[in-house]
Amino acid sequence: MRLLTLIIALLLVLIQYPLWLGKGGWLRTWELQRQLEAQRQTNEELRTRNVALDAEVRDLKSGTAAIEERARYELGMLRQDEAFVQIVDNPPAGAAVRPGTEPASR
Numbered sequence: 001m002r003l004l005t006l007i008i009a010l011l012l013v014l015i016q017y018p019l020w021l022g023k024g025g026w027l028r029t030w031e032l033q034r035q036l037e038a039q040r041q042t043n044e045e046l047r048t049r050n051v052a053l054d055a056e057v058r059d060l061k062s063g064t065a066a067i068e069e070r071a072r073y074e075l076g077m078l079r080q081d082e083a084f085v086q087i088v089d090n091p092p093a094g095a096a097v098r099p100g101t102e103p104a105s106r
Helices: 002-021 026-062 065-077
Strands: none
Touching: 002 026, 002 065
């Protein structure tokens, strides 16, 4: 009787092996679910990016204001008779000063 119980327990363990560790087992299924969720998140981020790019393309095709704004921002272009002014803030008190330069006076 004891031998029969041992054989049945061993067969039960052998039947459970493919369920948990086999090619289509629970562990593999959980890993695939995790990968699927990560891919869905990536797809959603890319979808959002594509919508923004599509809106920008439509804006660039429809008028010159967007083109001008982009040229000013990315290329530093100016209109005729315009002057470029750049304001640089003083470094905060206690900031490191490069050797050979004087700190800005207030």
